Amino acid sequence: MRRRFWLEIGPLREGQYTGISQVTAGLAGAMLGDATLDGTPLDGTTLNGAGRARGFFFGRAAVPARVVETALTRGEGEWLEFWLARAEPVAPALAADETAIAIFPNVKTCRRGFAVETQIVHDLSALLTPQFHMPETVRFHASAMAADIASNDLTFCVSEATRQDVLRYLAPPEPGRVRCVYPGPGLAGAVAAPDAPVEPYVLVLGTIEPRKNISVILEFLAAQPHVLTALRFVFLGRHGWGEAPATLLARHGLAAAAEAGRIMFPGYVAAAARDALLARARLMIYPSLFEGFGLPVLEALALGTPVLTTRSSSLMEVGGTVATYFDPFMPGDFGRGLAEALRETPGARTARAAWAAGFSWTRCWRDMLAAIEALPAGEG
Amino acid sequence: MHRERPARQSNVTKRRADARGRVRKGAVAEAGGPAGWPALFMSSTVTGEIARHLGVAHYSYHFAAAKFARLLTRHFSAPRMLAMPEYYAGRDAMPEAPAGAWTHLIFRSTAEIRLLKPARNIACFAWEFPVLKTETLPGEHPFLNQAAMLNLCDEVWVASRFAETVLRAHGVARTHVVPAPIEPPAVPGRAEALRALADLPVTPLQVNFAWPEGLQDERAEAAILSLRAGLRALGGRPTIFLAILNPEDARKNLDALVRGFHAHRLAFPDSVLLLKLLRGGDGVTLGRVAGSIMRARLAGGSAMHDTGILLCHAYLDEAEMAALYGLADFFVSASVAEGQNLPLLEAMAAGCVAVSTGGTAMEDYLDESCAVRIGARVAMNDDPGLAGLVAGRNFAVARAGGPEVAAALATARGLSARTRAGMAAAGRARVAACFGEDAVRALVAARLGTGTAMAAA
Numbered sequence: 039m040r041r042r043f044w045l046e047i048g049p050l051r052e053g054q055y056t057g058i059s060q061v062t063a064g065l066a067g068a069m070l071g072d073a074t075l076d077g078t079p080l081d082g083t084t085l086n087g088a089g090r091a092r093g094f095f096f097g098r099a100a101v102p103a104r105v106v107e108t109a110l111t112r113g114e115g116e117w118l119e120f121w122l123a124r125a126e127p128v129a130p131a132l133a134a135d136e137t138a139i140a141i142f143p144n145v146k147t148c149r150r151g152f153a154v155e156t157q158i159v160h161d162l163s164a165l166l167t168p169q170f171h172m173p174e175t176v177r178f179h180a181s182a183m184a185a186d187i188a189s190n191d192l193t194f195c196v197s198e199a200t201r202q203d204v205l206r207y208l209a210p211p212e213p214g215r216v217r218c219v220y221p222g223p224g225l226a227g228a229v230a231a232p233d234a235p236v237e238p239y240v241l242v243l244g245t246i247e248p249r250k251n252i253s254v255i256l257e258f259l260a261a262q263p264h265v266l267t268a269l270r271f272v273f274l275g276r277h278g279w280g281e282a283p284a285t286l287l288a289r290h291g292l293a294a295a296a297e298a299g300r301i302m303f304p305g306y307v308a309a310a311a312r313d314a315l316l317a318r319a320r321l322m323i324y325p326s327l328f329e330g331f332g333l334p335v336l337e338a339l340a341l342g343t344p345v346l347t348t349r350s351s352s353l354m355e356v357g358g359t360v361a362t363y364f365d366p367f368m369p370g371d372f373g374r375g376l377a378e379a380l381r382e383t384p385g386a387r388t389a390r391a392a393w394a395a396g397f398s399w400t401r402c403w404r405d406m407l408a409a410i411e412a413l414p415a416g417e418g
Numbered sequence: 419m420h421r422e423r424p425a426r427q428s429n430v431t432k433r434r435a436d437a438r439g440r441v442r443k444g445a446v447a448e449a450g451g452p453a454g455w456p457a458l459f460m461s462s463t464v465t466g467e468i469a470r471h472l473g474v475a476h477y478s479y480h481f482a483a484a485k486f487a488r489l490l491t492r493h494f495s496a497p498r499m500l501a502m503p504e505y506y507a508g509r510d511a512m513p514e515a516p517a518g519a520w521t522h523l524i525f526r527s528t529a530e531i532r533l534l535k536p537a538r539n540i541a542c543f544a545w546e547f548p549v550l551k552t553e554t555l556p557g558e559h560p561f562l563n564q565a566a567m568l569n570l571c572d573e574v575w576v577a578s579r580f581a582e583t584v585l586r587a588h589g590v591a592r593t594h595v596v597p598a599p600i601e602p603p604a605v606p607g608r609a610e611a612l613r614a615l616a617d618l619p620v621t622p623l624q625v626n627f628a629w630p631e632g633l634q635d636e637r638a639e640a641a642i643l644s645l646r647a648g649l650r651a652l653g654g655r656p657t658i659f660l661a662i663l664n665p666e667d668a669r670k671n672l673d674a675l676v677r678g679f680h681a682h683r684l685a686f687p688d689s690v691l692l693l694k695l696l697r698g699g700d701g702v703t704l705g706r707v708a709g710s711i712m713r714a715r716l717a718g719g720s721a722m723h724d725t726g727i728l729l730c731h732a733y734l735d736e737a738e739m740a741a742l743y744g745l746a747d748f749f750v751s752a753s754v755a756e757g758q759n760l761p762l763l764e765a766m767a768a769g770c771v772a773v774s775t776g777g778t779a780m781e782d783y784l785d786e787s788c789a790v791r792i793g794a795r796v797a798m799n800d801d802p803g804l805a806g807l808v809a810g811r812n813f814a815v816a817r818a819g820g821p822e823v824a825a826a827l828a829t830a831r832g833l834s835a836r837t838r839a840g841m842a843a844a845g846r847a848r849v850a851a852c853f854g855e856d857a858v859r860a861l862v863a864a865r866l867g868t869g870t871a872m873a874a875a
Contacts, residue, residue: 165559165560165561166504166532167502167504176559177559180558180559180560180561181557181558181559182557183560184554184560185556185557198507199507202507202535203504206533206535206570207533207560207561207570208560209566327502327505328502328504328505348505349505349506349510349511349512349513350505350507350511351504351505351507352507354507354508354510354511355507365512367500367501367502367505
């Protein structure tokens with residue numbers, strides 16, 4: 039009996055790949071690159087020795103690997119959405135000689151439609167920190183999460199912090215079936231060295247929304263405006279919800295600094311440009327109050343860039359001993375952390391990249407595969 | 419009628435600023451203290467400026483938390499307030515915190531319980547209804563299951579034997595009675611109390627169901643006068659009944675209280691009900707609270723105007739609250755259910771004689787020796803505003819009506835001075851025995867000691 043691993047690719051329809059769509063892309067890439075997975079068409083008869091095959095689906099449509107590859111190359115979901123609109127509604131072929139194993143990288147689109155169902159849980163933020171979410175997001179996750187997890191054969195959490203949240207708050211019937219698998223960085227590719235020296239700048243990466251807590255930085259800059267003469271602050275990411283950049287700047291009395299180009303909100307930029315900015319930054323700050331994992335931290339470290347972040351939830355798992363931390367609830371601690379993070383020591387850049395190399399999509403997929411195949415006979 | 423506007427409205431602003439300062443100071447207290455006790459952490463539903471939160475959902479957790487914080491600071495260790503306990507995944511997330519065992523006291527509604535993962539978590543839960551939600555329906559938010567949320571914690575502290583019985587009957591076995599401590603207020607004499615509160619803005623009850631909402635608020639606002647002027651207008655030395663409540667809290671049975679007092683005044687025109695209304699929120703004025711907000715909780719009718727029912731809304735600090743108790747002869751509570759009833763207990767500790775319904779938490783500490791009981795009839799609840807309905811099942815409550823309130827008030831007025839003094843003394847002694855610092859300290863020590871032993875084992 040061969041096993042076919044079906045990855046649900048709904049998140050890849052997003053216009054910009056960040057967070058969950060980035061994880062889905064990383065996992066899809068790892069599956070496409072896994073030589074032990076047979077990628078023949080659904081009716082194919084050639085199989086590798088391991089008896090494993092891969093498939094991709096969305097809704098009731100089986101999506102060819104070449105379509106997924108194109109979506110990953112493009113790095114955005116518009117084209118995929120267009121393709122899916124014209125796709126034949128073919129249910130994933132659940133061949134009689136296959137065990138169909140579903141991997142849902144977010145909320146499940148069906149329960150018990152496959153012989154084995156696994157799901158990636160990113161965080162319980164919508165439940166634990168509803169103040170940082172729109173009410174409809176809270177309702178959406180709250181209505182599905184516990185039942186999704188209860189219906190899983192395996193639940194993969196992207197950090198130990200998330201795994202502990204799932205175990206403590208949702209009390210799944212079999213705790214042993216909740217595993218931690220770390221994602222890899224979502225970098226677009228090799229980053230070229232800068233062709234000319236760049237003015238020192240600090241990059242703040244992430245969607246502009248209350249949970250990301252960029253106010254702590256703006257408050258500091260409002261109190262210590264001289265910092266802006268030495269360093270430009272670039273807040274990179276789209277505006278999600280909550281106060282818009284212009285409002286935040288006005289509230290902190292920093293409109294003039296933005297006018298002078300010392301604080302910038304360029305919005306979302308494509309992955310390659312983001313990586314280039316990240317690699318050249320003097321420091322990446324990630325002041326989030328709650329995370330499931332914290333991909334920007336890993337990506338910055340992978341490029342050797344110093345990181346200043348909080349000790350919240352999963353972030354210490356990602357930053358380990360090579361990131362600098364501050365306490366967002368302790369007045370003045372951000373300033374201490376900033377000064378510490380800007381003090382670069384010899385070999386630190388290499389140490390950061392070496393730490394980040396421990397996280398990869400190949401490893402993530404390998405760990406998931408091992409866990410699935412370790413399920414009791416008849417399941418995995 | 420001669421009306422005197424309060425001298426300085428800015429006094430209220432000043433009081434609020436003072437209150438903000440105190441809350442901030444409390445919030446930065448650090449964990450750690452004498453060896454042998456765990457490092458203590460607390461989280462509460464309300465953080466920041468309490469004056470803005472008065473009367474909003476679960477605001478009373480703030481007061482219970484503040485009382486525990488003072489007791490813990492004096493006798494165990496100063497608790498550190500946590501805005502987001504869920505932020506801390508492990509001990510290394512708080513490197514400056516002390517080594518050894520950690521204990522986290524949670525003063526939040528069940529849906530808002532967030533664990534401090536490296537700590538022993540204790541939910542300090544106020545509950546006063548005979549039912550508890552024990553199931554999660556398909557598609558329902560999992561945190562709405564009260565019993566499941568409470569059982570996330572290592573143990574649950576409740577304020578009454580009633581709550582302990584209810585929780586244990588609903589599967590929350592690790593429940594213990596550890597009520598909030600009550601400190602006797604430093605009560606000034608009546609004359610001094612009146613001086614302290616002379617400028618307190620009050621407005622007489624004046625509702626008309628035919629008025630549009632805006633007009634109702636305008637009339638209440640236009641009638642504002644100082645407490646001194648309000649009392650002076652009644653002449654002589656009125657007997658003052660005090661009540662403190664959130665007008666939108668369905669448990670408080672406001673309609674029965676007000677109608678009962680209104681009826682009582684026909685026979686006792688020298689009785690005054692000083693009704694302190696707890697209702698925060700931006701732009702909420704005394705006119706609005708005493709007008710449309712108050713009217714919405716009263717059953718219909720044509721109109722009610724009573725210069726002997728004086729409504730106030732200003733935030734009062736501890737000294738002013740003590741003065742309020744010093745001014746009052748009786749404290750009246752017509753509640754259908756209470757988790758502990760902190761204002762009633764503080765009033766009793768201050769020497770006010772209680773005129774109150776019994777049942778729920780009050781069953782632990784009210785009897786004929788210290789209180790005039792308001793009679794109540796047991797019936798299935800028909801008030802959709804009672805929080806107990808979150809359990810998804812109906813339940814019985816003992817509810818007093820206006821006539822029962824009026825009868826109890828008349829009984830109170832009929833007490834001799836000697837009997838009243840005896841009841842006031844008995845009330846003080848009862849509060850000290852059940853909720854005094856020594857009594858609660860012993861309960862807390864027993865529970866924390868148990869936890870420490872468990873952690874060490």
